Amino acid sequence: MSRVAAKLCQDRAAADGGGAIKYLKQDYEALKQQCLQAGTLFKDEEFPACPSVLGYQDLGPYSLKTQGIIWKRPTEFCANPQFIIGGATRTDVCQGELGDCWLLAAIASLTLNPEVLYRVVPKAQSFQKDYAGIFHFQFWQYGEWVDVVVDDRLPTKNGKLVFVHSEEGNEFWSALLEKAYAKLNGSYEALTGGSTMEGFEDFTGGISESYELRRAPSNLYQIIQKALRAGSLLGCSIDITTASQIEAITSLKLVKGHAYSVTGAEEVYYRGRPEKLMRLRNPWGEVEWTGAWSDNAPEWNYVDPKVKQALDKQVDDGEFWMAFSDFQRQFTRLEICNLTPDTLTSNEVNKWDMILFNGQWRRGSTAGGCQNYQATYWTNPQFKIRLDEPDDDHEGSLNEPCCTVLVGLMQKNRRRQKKMGEALLSIGYSLYQLENNTDIHVNRAFFARNQPAARSDPYVNLREVSSRMKLPRGEYLIVPSTFEPYKNGDFCLRVFSEKHVKTQMIGDVVAAKPYEPHVDNKDIDDEFKTLFQKLSGEDCEVTAIELQTILNRVLAKRKDVKSDGLNINTCRSLLDTNGTGTLGLVEFKTLWMKIQKYLAIYKKVDVDYSGTIDSHEMRNALREAGFTLNNQVQHSIVTRYACSKLTIDFDGFVACMIRLETLFKVFHVLDKDKSGVIQLSLAEWLCCTLV
Numbered sequence: 001m002s003r004v005a006a007k008l009c010q011d012r013a014a015a016d017g018g019g020a021i022k023y024l025k026q027d028y029e030a031l032k033q034q035c036l037q038a039g040t041l042f043k044d045e046e047f048p049a050c051p052s053v054l055g056y057q058d059l060g061p062y063s064l065k066t067q068g069i070i071w072k073r074p075t076e077f078c079a080n081p082q083f084i085i086g087g088a089t090r091t092d093v094c095q096g097e098l099g100d101c102w103l104l105a106a107i108a109s110l111t112l113n114p115e116v117l118y119r120v121v122p123k124a125q126s127f128q129k130d131y132a133g134i135f136h137f138q139f140w141q142y143g144e145w146v147d148v149v150v151d152d153r154l155p156t157k158n159g160k161l162v163f164v165h166s167e168e169g170n171e172f173w174s175a176l177l178e179k180a181y182a183k184l185n186g187s188y189e190a191l192t193g194g195s196t197m198e199g200f201e202d203f204t205g206g207i208s209e210s211y212e213l214r215r216a217p218s219n220l221y222q223i224i225q226k227a228l229r230a231g232s233l234l235g236c237s238i239d240i241t242t243a244s245q246i247e248a249i250t251s252l253k254l255v256k257g258h259a260y261s262v263t264g265a266e267e268v269y270y271r272g273r274p275e276k277l278m279r280l281r282n283p284w285g286e287v288e289w290t291g292a293w294s295d296n297a298p299e300w301n302y303v304d305p306k307v308k309q310a311l312d313k314q315v316d317d318g319e320f321w322m323a324f325s326d327f328q329r330q331f332t333r334l335e336i337c338n339l340t341p342d343t344l345t346s347n348e349v350n351k352w353d354m355i356l357f358n359g360q361w362r363r364g365s366t367a368g369g370c371q372n373y374q375a376t377y378w379t380n381p382q383f384k385i386r387l388d389e390p391d392d393d394h395e396g397s398l399n400e401p402c403c404t405v406l407v408g409l410m411q412k413n414r415r416r417q418k419k420m421g422e423a424l425l426s427i428g429y430s431l432y433q434l435e436n437n438t439d440i441h442v443n444r445a446f447f448a449r450n451q452p453a454a455r456s457d458p459y460v461n462l463r464e465v466s467s468r469m470k471l472p473r474g475e476y477l478i479v480p481s482t483f484e485p486y487k488n489g490d491f492c493l494r495v496f497s498e499k500h501v502k503t504q505m506i507g508d509v510v511a512a513k514p515y516e517p518h519v520d521n522k523d524i525d526d527e528f529k530t531l532f533q534k535l536s537g538e539d540c541e542v543t544a545i546e547l548q549t550i551l552n553r554v555l556a557k558r559k560d561v562k563s564d565g566l567n568i569n570t571c572r573s574l575l576d577t578n579g580t581g582t583l584g585l586v587e588f589k590t591l592w593m594k595i596q597k598y599l600a601i602y603k604k605v606d607v608d609y610s611g612t613i614d615s616h617e618m619r620n621a622l623r624e625a626g627f628t629l630n631n632q633v634q635h636s637i638v639t640r641y642a643c644s645k646l647t648i649d650f651d652g653f654v655a656c657m658i659r660l661e662t663l664f665k666v667f668h669v670l671d672k673d674k675s676g677v678i679q680l681s682l683a684e685w686l687c688c689t690l691v
Helices: 003-008 028-038 101-110 114-120 173-185 196-204 220-229 298-302 305-311 324-330 415-420 444-449 526-536 544-556 568-574 585-605 617-624 631-641 650-670 682-690
Strands: 012-015 018-022 070-072 134-141 144-151 154-157 207-212 233-237 260-270 273-281 319-323 333-338 353-361 383-387 402-411 427-434 464-472 474-482 489-497 501-505
Touching: 028 134, 028 144, 101 114, 101 173, 101 196, 101 233, 101 260, 114 134, 114 196, 134 173, 134 196, 144 173, 154 173, 196 207, 196 233, 196 333, 196 464, 207 402, 207 464, 220 233, 220 260, 220 333, 260 305, 273 324, 319 324, 353 383, 353 474, 353 501, 353 631, 383 402, 383 489, 402 427, 427 464, 427 489, 464 474, 474 489, 489 501, 526 544, 526 585, 544 568, 568 650, 585 617, 585 650, 617 631, 617 650, 631 650, 650 682
Parallel strands: 018 144
Antiparallel strands: 012 018, 070 154, 134 144, 207 333, 233 260, 233 333, 260 273, 273 319, 353 489, 383 474, 383 501, 402 464, 402 489, 427 474
């Protein structure tokens, strides 16, 4: 778990607008009272007014764009600063010199739903009453709401805000909101480029759906109207094919590669027939569509004057109307964030059931890549859902009623990692129908004989991919993955359903039934006894050094197993645990049989006959040896025993097997009441870990 994620998991507390985690342990009310009592203005040490929080490359400390920036509080460059003037509106959100139009489009849509807005922007904040230079905002982050505190020192040039600003020169809620979101993501520059859906979800905790307008359903206009009525957030954009097209302006004044808010959908009568219209807003606050139904367009002359007065403001504020048919032709993609998430494709509003899983892809253990990589795909995290209750208005025959689920896969904390050169991963997921009930991680053979029952769209480097699907009742396996294997990442998987769904993470069981030969003195043949006496010497006990010599001689003769030789520490771990530090005849025979068993397993899972096993094959080897382990333990084994090329040689394999055996034995001895939980003193803990 990352440092930031760990901090997010601490200090749950109540805050305005509902329970929220205090981000970085900063308590807004406590900090504010401290400042008021001391008569000072808050200075945020976690996100200081310095070049490093602006960015790392284009907005780095030595870039031209950051030259001349001065951090100022609104009270220092504005005569009468206000937090919000006359309620938050779309015109409060004008883009500055930061390429975060996706975020600003989401903020502009947020202003259309006051209930949602004031969850993100808590009320009772002011530059007048109890002003202490501190403000706070709330964002949804991977299943939790976090309360983010900022001071009001903002980047300025020539006495004006550098980034987002309001048309009202003395209104600052949007600029402070942007700063809080930048803090949450590590810097202002981390906000450059993105999907409006990301902002939508972080402001609502809802889940988004995306429509390609060239392939939109026939009832899309009704879907849009219903979404707007429900308070859902909507955005749209025009795709680009080359980097040079970013923010290129078309002949009709639409901006490519740029995020717009959808703020209205109305039908008017035009020359005696109904005309579907869409209202959009450019976060720049200017550059508006000049085609049909734009400001001052002749079409408005053929509309009822009262309707025209209500709809056509004729102001260059970035907001404009256009025909729905033009909208479908000119724009590429529509994004809708369902707040609850309600069904937008039926006339009734249905509350959905939601389950959230957190998971990890880890190089060498659970980062298996997509189905193209058959050798590793099966090692991805796996989640099981059981659909028992069909929808009330299900599609399908009476013999096979359907259940609607909406599955969203979201990668976590990638913006914070941009300054380290990390980009969004290409992600996706597939659902497979299960025939037999299983709690064990499904193996490679299952995927060789089963095709997905449903899947997300082609793998894409978005923060979240989601899709709605109708499935027959039954059990399904969800496999989330990156496109390529060996990619580290954290994710959360959300499953929404119209009816209750039973869910579980597969492979979360930890258990062991390792091979344990029962050897008696009378069972050992004379030849083995003679060999043992020759190897052990006069004392008839094998020491760690003698064991190392014996085993390495055997391994050196084998050409089918690669090994650098068992080291002395591994050999010590193979000795008995009764305190003598040596092996007698029976103990040596038992160990010898175990090593023979481990050798057979090792060769069996070495499918490419390389003489080593890779870290993904290790999962099969552990299962063959009788160990059922969860993903966290699997990853710990890879970290401890695999080399940089993610291979494990035989000596590492043997050391791991014996270590696991010992740990399970110690646990079962200490778990006297068989509850699956033990308590250890510090001395006991040290003894266990040093065995």
